Amino acid sequence: MSKLKVFCFGFGQVAESFINKLIYEKKDFDLSITSRQETHQIEINNIKINSYQFSKDKIDNSIIKKLEDANYILISIPPIDGKDIVVNYLETNLKIKTNCKWITYLSATSVYGDHKGDWVNENSITKPSSPNGVSRLQAENSWISLSNKKKFPLQIFRLAGIYSNEFNILKRLRAGTVKIVDKKNHFFSRIHVEDIGNILFKSINNFKNNEIYNICDDKPASQSDVAAYGAKLLKLEKPNPVKLEEVESEMLKNFYKDSKKVDNKKMKNFFKYNLKFPSYIEGLDYIFNNNI
Numbered sequence: 001m002s003k004l005k006v007f008c009f010g011f012g013q014v015a016e017s018f019i020n021k022l023i024y025e026k027k028d029f030d031l032s033i034t035s036r037q038e039t040h041q042i043e044i045n046n047i048k049i050n051s052y053q054f055s056k057d058k059i060d061n062s063i064i065k066k067l068e069d070a071n072y073i074l075i076s077i078p079p080i081d082g083k084d085i086v087v088n089y090l091e092t093n094l095k096i097k098t099n100c101k102w103i104t105y106l107s108a109t110s111v112y113g114d115h116k117g118d119w120v121n122e123n124s125i126t127k128p129s130s131p132n133g134v135s136r137l138q139a140e141n142s143w144i145s146l147s148n149k150k151k152f153p154l155q156i157f158r159l160a161g162i163y164s165n166e167f168n169i170l171k172r173l174r175a176g177t178v179k180i181v182d183k184k185n186h187f188f189s190r191i192h193v194e195d196i197g198n199i200l201f202k203s204i205n206n207f208k209n210n211e212i213y214n215i216c217d218d219k220p221a222s223q224s225d226v227a228a229y230g231a232k233l234l235k236l237e238k239p240n241p242v243k244l245e246e247v248e249s250e251m252l253k254n255f256y257k258d259s260k261k262v263d264n265k266k267m268k269n270f271f272k273y274n275l276k277f278p279s280y281i282e283g284l285d286y287i288f289n290n291n292i
Helices: 011-024 064-069 085-091 131-150 169-175 193-204 223-234 250-257 266-269 280-289
Strands: 004-009 029-035 040-044 047-053 074-075 102-108 155-161 161-163 191-194 211-215
Touching: 004 011, 011 029, 011 193, 029 064, 047 064, 085 131, 085 211, 102 131, 131 155, 131 161, 155 193, 169 223, 169 280, 191 193, 193 211, 193 266, 193 280, 223 280
Parallel strands: 004 029, 004 074, 029 047, 074 102, 102 155, 155 211, 161 191
Antiparallel strands: 040 047
16 A cells, blocks of 8 residues: 555544554554644654644644645544634635545534434434534534535544543542533443544545444443443442532533434444444453553
8 A cells, every 4th residue: 555645633632543553553654733833843653743733823824735645634623613614724725636535524423412312323313402512513514515515535423422541531530520410311422532543544445425424332321320330440439429500510511411322333334343442341441451
């Protein structure tokens, strides 16, 4: 395979997981990323990478040449003030060449809103109830419109709640910062970041234009069940539940507004992927047993 030319708008834990997978699989690649800082060079696994400034206030337009040469463009920057600054920039500035294999927009399952604990799939009604969900759905529609207009090869990943070896409920339980809200029939889906990176890697050779995929594990569960399992591993007391009206954090209030079980059959069937962490149980066991 020829050298992969990858461009990442934003370089958070999902983009890093994808790049780590490329390194693990010994793929030859050229990587450029963006950040809100002045353009500079960083080093990842002894690989020097150009990090270009891209923010709502200032953009380094030298990224255009890199973008036009890219095979794979990953967008992990969330909407800012309700607007997707990446899609607006690309619509004005970018002409995609034939060597572009895909653009992947990382959205979120918050676009579905509240489904009273029922299952949702990619064909379910989207009725977001939170500002984040509304802006994500608007961004999805903008990306689909741009793809149709400019013939961009696009796929959208609707990510469930992400946890990782670095950011997980075990660390929060140890720190005593976990808050459990007393709400019946509240279900939430999640996904380990390593599985997201693996699926992005799978999509290099398995892509279908203008498709949407739910990226989540097999076992939706209440936050209370996840916290109980984590506390059991750590031999700690499970946090006492609080009432929703006692919660001050708007983010936490929005989290408990929505209850749904997200279906992942389309993802698993299309990418022919077996999850490394099929549920929070395997994920938390791995983190705990490896003393992470």
